[in-house]
Amino acid sequence: MIEIRAMTYRIAGRVLFDGADATIPDGYRVGIVGPNGTGKSTLFDLLLNHIQPDGGSIGIRPGARVGFVAQEAPEGETTPLEAVLAADTERERLLAALETAAPEDLADIHLHLQAIGAQSAPSRAASILDGLGFDAEAQARPLASFSGGWRMRVALAAALFAEPDLLLLDEPTNHLDLEATMWLEGHLARYPHTLLVISHDRALLNTAVNQILHLAQRRLTLYGGNYDTFERLRAERRAHEAAFTRTIEAQRKHMQAFVDRFRFKASKARQAQSRLKAIAKLPPPAAVAEDPHVVFNFPTPVELAPPIISCDEVSVGYGGRAVLKRLDLRVDPDDRIGLLGANGNGKSTLAKLFAGALEPMSGRITRSAKLSVGFFAQHQLDALDAESTAAEQMARAMPHLREPAIRAYLGRFGLTQQKADVKAKDLSGGEKARLALAQVCRVAPSLLILDEPTNHLDIDARAALVAALNDYPGAVVMVSHDWSLLEATVDRLLLVADGMVKPFDGDLDDYRRLLLNRQKAAAQSEGPSESERKVLRREAAGKRQAAAPLRKKVQAAAVAVDRLEKERAAVEKRLADPATYAKDAASVPDLLKSKADLDRRVAAAEADWMEAEEALAAAMADA
Known part of the structure; x- marks a missing residue:
């Protein structure tokens, strides 16, 4: 999915990436971690082609749909549900096409809508919004009535609903509460495509991702597993690098001692020169650089008697x-x-x-x-x-x-x-x-x-x-x-x-279990909730709207049949009138030919009408 090769990028004279490499296959869910200022958000800008690397290359699989949360919160009179549904641009395009499509194209459009799950889209969108804290009433309110934080939740819901091949999320929990954060952890853990998420939330990094991409020392290192696994592997790697450094330094010290002792002794000069060459060939010690240590130290307050x-x-x-x-x-x-x-x-x-x-x-x-x-x-x-x-x-x-x-x-x-x-x-x-x-x-x-x-x-x-x-x-x-x-x-x-x-009465584990049990109970309750009923009604309305072109085709076929039958009745009336034979006998062959032609056209129009009626009945049965 993503190939980064020898990438270098500088900003304001500071090097953020220097020969960085990384390969992220399809389907990986990757947490991106590193101290503030190391370039995590810059990496997203590079992936989105908002900026270009100074050296090397960064590429995404051709044709892949890339999604991210918009920086600007959506606003206006649009509802959260409408804003989320609009994120599926393919579905929106096909629904718009139904309004103007030729009759012969309707079947293909409906098949395409079915293939992308368009009928279940309102239900999926409502479910995501519900998980992020929007009940049925809130989903129908205009975006202008929400605060910026809640509108950013809508932007997050839209990105999740679109399900792009590559989803980029930068600190997605910043505008969420514990309940919504826990829902998001579970949703991302089931994300069906490639996910890259910048986060400092240890719980999310332990639950939702299966790889960690670490940014440090201007390089990228991919670790398998969640954040706890990454911390263990990084500690082991640092210990290995430290041990390697100690071994190299011991070898260097030992050989240098030989050189210092015998370099001016004629009988040992050749060996001393050999040791100098060996020292020069020793690999450089691994850089075991710790991240800058951040400290907080709160001032000591005066002691007060309870309660305060x-x-x-x-x-x-x-x-x-x-x-x-x-x-x-x-x-x-x-x-x-x-x-x-x-x-x-x-x-x-x-x-x-x-x-x-x-x-x-x-x-x-x-x-x-x-x-x-x-x-x-x-x-x-x-x-x-x-x-x-x-x-x-x-x-x-x-x-x-x-x-x-x-x-x-x-x-x-x-x-x-x-x-x-x-x-x-x-x-x-x-x-x-x-x-x-x-x-x-x-x-x-x-x-x-x-x-x-x-x-x-x-x-x-x-x-x-x-x-x-x-x-x-x-x-x-x-x-x-x-x-x-x-x-x-x-x-x-x-x-x-x-x-x-x-x-x-309990600890945070008890509270987490309480929330999980509520979610399960809601999912298993008999009959749809009011929110689900509203979604079902909206789905039915959407299906009826999608069937509108078929309804128009039925009406047009009925009008055509009625018009042709009236023309045929007029011809039949003239053929049945004795005056036609007495006064205009020469027109009779043409009238008979017209009658035969109208019979065929009426039969064809009636067949078209029946076909349109059957298509409309099938569409309305689904609704």
């Missing part, structure tokens, strides 16, 4: 409408809380309540007098000053500190001296996320609220965040679609659903 937050019969929401009601909750200084529940149920609302960004509509909330909160929200990166450097922004946020202290503080979040002087617009997504975390932690918070903190962090940075959170002595409230992050950092789960917040 207490909610008593609290209702909270927006514009007079309560999203969450009757909240009886408390947060203690050592709490590590994970918020569960589908997007839209109120997880971010609860986080804002804890952070003080929302006040209760009713009830009472009590906060510790000395409580300081660090709130990392999903929009945090957009709030950065794009034209200012990290050091300049932190200097404004912490005016009481001198420049050396500012730079030392940024270093606690993995922003080195060099990165501190880069404008925010030129930082990578992961670096922006670290800067945003540095800003929210500048008050040494006793409560750290993190709403999807890992969306732009690579796997190494996520591991560093886990380590820092486990060392952090304050309280943590976490909203995340990253199963691995939650499993490693939280020990108390709250389920946000149906306007309520309740403790979840």
Whole structure:
């Protein structure tokens, strides 16, 4: 499917790929991993022919359909279901062709539609949208009524529905919740064609792919298996390379010692020269280069007595409408809380309540007098000053500190001296996320609220965040679609659903099983759901629409038969009239000939009519 040979690519004078090679056969599901900035998204641009390599070649099997998620979220009055169905351009083309096709072409078009599964398309599209969190009502709403994150889900659904020969996905879980992420893992694990997915989500990389393509040191290395297998194989490879390096260095040292000892002794000069030549022929040691280590180091907060937050019969929401009601909750200084529940149920609302960004509509909330909160929200990166450097922004946020202290503080979040002087617009997504975390932690918070903190962090940075959170002595409230992050950092789960917040009795494995059981129960329930009934009705309407040309053909045949029968009746009337023989006997032979011709034409038209009726009946029976 993909052949990359000796590929070199430079950007702004920096070499991203230098003689990179990789072969990816048809049907491989490949996870692309590597530290931020190594060129993962650039590799997609090269595959899509948006940019050209500086050297070498990169090729895709001729004729292969390549699909990816559009950068711009779909919008307008189109519904999510219509937008997803439109992604199958072949189906759309054939349905449009039915409206204007000649009668003799209709059968071929219908056969082609059947071959591509056009009749089941609305059901498949609705199923994908449902898996990504759109119920039947949401599937029928205009796209303009959804937020950008939800519209990006529609773009993802469209790419999945089209099922191209090669599907490219760049961080597909960034706009998803735990429920949708788990559905996507299963869907990608069953993808029938070649899949390349850039992801830092360990759970997805362990579930959905069977190969890992590692980008490091400007090269590409393909490993068989999932991410856990890749980590083990990479560790073994590094150990082997380190052992090889030690062996070569031992040989070099031993021979060099001989040379140093005997090179000026006449009787050993020849042997010494031989050793020098042997040293020159030794292979270079393998480069055992570790990826740059990312660190997080949160400031130590002041100790507070429990509880730091207490909610008593609290209702909270927006514009007079309560999203969450009757909240009886408390947060203690050592709490590590994970918020569960589908997007839209109120997880971010609860986080804002804890952070003080929302006040209760009713009830009472009590906060510790000395409580300081660090709130990392999903929009945090957009709030950065794009034209200012990290050091300049932190200097404004912490005016009481001198420049050396500012730079030392940024270093606690993995922003080195060099990165501190880069404008925010030129930082990578992961670096922006670290800067945003540095800003929210500048008050040494006793409560750290993190709403999807890992969306732009690579796997190494996520591991560093886990380590820092486990060392952090304050309280943590976490909203995340990253199963691995939650499993490693939280020990108390709250389920946000149906306007309520309740403790979840179990761990994340129990929650995963609960979601799987719900999916199975929904699939096995008797009779179609309301969503499925709507899909079936839409399918039937689509089939009736597809049968419209056949209906027109039946109507045209009936009109033709009626017209010919009227012509024949007029001829028969003249032949039956005695006046014809008395006054215009010469016309009788022509009338008889016309009568015979009309008999044949009526018979042919009636045959066409019956054939059209049978074709229409068959089409409507399927509908």
